[in-house]
Amino acid sequence: MFHAQTTSLSSKLVRIGVALLVVALTSIGLTLWVTWQLEGGAASVNEAGRMRMQTWRMASEIQAGIAEDQRMARIAEFDQNLSLLEQGDPSRPLFVPWDPVVRSRFAAVQALWRAQRVGWVSGAAAQPDAILPSTHALVEAIDALVSAIEQQLAKLTAVLNLFQFVMMVLAIFAAVVMLYTGYLYVINPLSQLQKGLRRVEEGDFQARIEVDSKDEFGLVAQGFNGMAARLQDMVDGLEAQVHTKTQHIEAQRARIETLYDFSAFLAGVNSIEEMSRGFSQRLRTVMGADAVTVRWSDEANQRYLMLASDCFPQDLLAEERSLLAGTCACGSLLQEARTRVIPIQSAQAAPMRHCVKAGYESLVSVPIRLQSRLIGEIDLFYRKTVELSKDEAVLLDTLASHLASALEGLRASALEREAAVSEERALLARELHDSIAQSLAFLKIQVQLLRSAADKAQGPQMRVALDELDVGLKESIGDVRELLVHFRTRTNTDDIEAALQETLQKFRHQTGLLTELVVNGTGLPLPSDVQIQVLHVVQEALSNVRKHAHATSVALVVEKGQFWSFTVQDNGAGFAPDAALGSQHVGLHIMHERAQAIGASVRVSSQPGQGACVELRLPEHPVTTSAALAL
Known part of the structure; x- marks a missing residue:
């Protein structure tokens, strides 16, 4: 959080600005005052010059015999001008730049005017021999006043010029001060900050800015250094996380590759012995074990039979081929047991004496479960102390589950x-x-x-x-x-038409009867196992024709579509359908049984002397039972 300090950049700039402003205002004020004085003095000079002209005018008019009222007006006007010079007029502006000399000259003019005014008023001064000397004296006094005022104005003009020169010097000085201040407190810190940002953009998170002040840029520099340090920590942390994640992904890839290799192997083996032997060999290579055994348990989990082993000593193999549960660390799993590492520590412990004799130090026991039933175990032997990671334990459990499923699949097959x-x-x-x-x-x-x-x-x-x-x-x-x-009879094609044609051809060759195959419509191909059942039903129907129909021709009509149907029609003697259930027509029972195996139905229609018709109608999605598949 920013705290105002006396050394802050804003304070520095404000101080410098205030100082320059005071100097500028002072200079401007003095300049305005001097200018004001010059303007007022110039107006007073003009007014004094008018008084000089008025003096000569009054003398001329009096000599010319001007009327008394006009003479008194001229005297009043002179009095008014003299009073204006003494009092000044700020509105014009007009005021005399008083000093002792100007004040004495003005006093001399006033005294001389007061002395002559009586004669001007009475008209006594109108005599030629008297008016000229008095007029010359008054004009000279006014000239002396004007000269004194002009000298004072000359001094003010010199002061004004001096102020202007000082103002120019101050402007140059202020510009230099502002440039230096801007460079020192703004431009240079910004340049340092820009260089630091450029280094950070280039990936150098160790970039730092030297902090040599406590102003705003100092705080920004501190913030930049803190940001760069945090970015460096984040980058280091991200690199560590990426490295850890890469290792984790690599481990997962290796596990997936291992699972794929084991699954492909288990799927391609057809005997328990070959499967167990190949599994133990691969598992020993993957886990780096010194020996591996695969044991199978009986239903009661009281005895373990060794299905296969790899690199297991022959003398131990003969002794532990059939192992009672509990007599050794191998084959002593409980139903709730999990994958575990068993240290082999003492040669005196009976369950471990064989393993110690062989030089093993650690035993990894992996239960083989099919669903929740314990059906065996895998034992990995090491001649060193080992510890299983969580991922390795999961991999072993998964491989054991794959082995259990494969063995159970072989048994089920x-x-x-x-x-x-x-x-x-x-x-x-x-x-x-x-x-x-x-x-x-x-x-x-x-x-x-x-x-x-x-x-x-x-x-x-x-x-x-x-x-x-x-x-x-x-x-x-x-x-x-x-x-x-x-x-x-077998069929390996998606189209049953060829198999039906072959069946009719064999029937025609066997009986000599005329045969005809009629196929109508389109539909999805039937599965091979369903085709076999259909062929058996058709062959049974043709067999009944051969045995009992006394026909001369047979037609097989196939209707393709959502529901397939196969109809065997003959032109034989026919029979009563109720009588067909006797022992003479056992073939009908066989046809019904085969049709039921695929979810189909058989309908027989016949009349004596009008031939017989046997129709096999399939469901929309025919299926076969395990018995049907075997046929």
């Missing part, structure tokens, strides 16, 4: 494949049971009838049984071929 194989086998068994098994049961019955007819030597019955056996074997062979076609 294995379970999914196992479930898919089981479902595939169940479906194959159901297909065999619904088709070939029934045909074989029928053939078994015919064989029994044939044996019975042979025992009884019934020739016609034997031929009938043999014919039935021949027909049944042909149907079984056809069912087997059809199953092979069904389970080899």
Whole structure:
């Protein structure tokens, strides 16, 4: 905050200005006074000159015999002029520059006029021999007064000239003083401040201005120095922050790169052993550990199995391949345990004796959790004392979480494949049971009838049984071929039309029936897994046509759009839809099951003698179950 001081710049400038102003006002006042005196003195000289003329005029008029009233008017006028000189007239201005000489000369004029006035009034002075001497005497007295006044005016004029010269000298002096003062107190400090600002603009925050006064510029210089010091501190702080932030960003980049590398590795491995081994190798390199082990826990967290290790001593590897929980610092995690550093201090402590024997000094234990369940741990061994930073602990927890997710993904994939194989086998068994098994049961019955007819030597019955056996074997062979076609069906294209065309071509080659494919509309391509289910339903419908329809032609109509539909139309014998649910038409059950797997529906319409129509209608967004995906 600014405080007024006697040494402030404003005080200095005010003092100098006041001094110069006083001198200037004094000079101006004296000049005006002298000028006033000169003007008044000049007017008095003029007035005295009039009195001299008046004297000669009165003498002339009196000699000429002027009337008495005119003579008295001239005398009164002279009296008035003499009184004006004595008293002065400020309005003109008019006043006599009195001094002792001028005062004595004026007194002489007054005395002489008073002495002569009586004669002028009475007219006695009108005699020629008397008026001229008196007039000459009065005029000489007036001349002496004028000369005295002029001498006094000459002195005043000299004083005025002196004042003007002094005023010129004072003006020059004031200009020099103002220039010097401006340079000393304004220009030089501003120049120093400008130089300091230029250095700051160039990035030199160590620039300082020398403070040699306590005026306003001194305060500005102090403020500038303080500002430069604060800027220097801020720059140093910013550089430190930038350096720290750069290190932090670099550490984050390294962590992200590490996470990406681990994620890419975990995503491309298909076995638990390879995944665990590669993970331990990479983790040891990233963390700079001397050895790494990955242990997997059983469901009860009572025993830990070593999945993989890297640079772990072979003798310890054999001893700790299967480790009971609590027998060592490794494998003793609780459910709420976190990543921690365990110092290995004494060879006498049982949980640590193996690690001490191997020369390890620190153990970093990282729990492996899947959601909230503890499923294993990662152990990092160091032959030195280590401390984990917060970022390193977070990185280890994240990597452990990635490993848990990848291992669980492998396990889930294995379970999914196992479930898919089981479902595939169940479906194959159901297909065999619904088709070939029934045909074989029928053939078994015919064989029994044939044996019975042979025992009884019934020739016609034997031929009938043999014919039935021949027909049944042909149907079984056809069912087997059809199953092979069904389970080899795959599609890898976005357009199902080519797969449908191939299916009809195989059907035509197998049965000799006329086939036609009609595709209408446009729509988004179906997913590959949905296409497989659609092909199986279409193949099942064509299989029913082959087995039961006795048709000569089949048409497959595909309607593309928001809702896809596939219609198999034949010109066969047809059937009653209610009777189609019997054991002879088990294919309808299979079609309904496949349609349900993708959220679709199957509608069958037929009349005896008018053929049959099977329509598969898909939802707007068809999906597949895990079982359907396996097919």
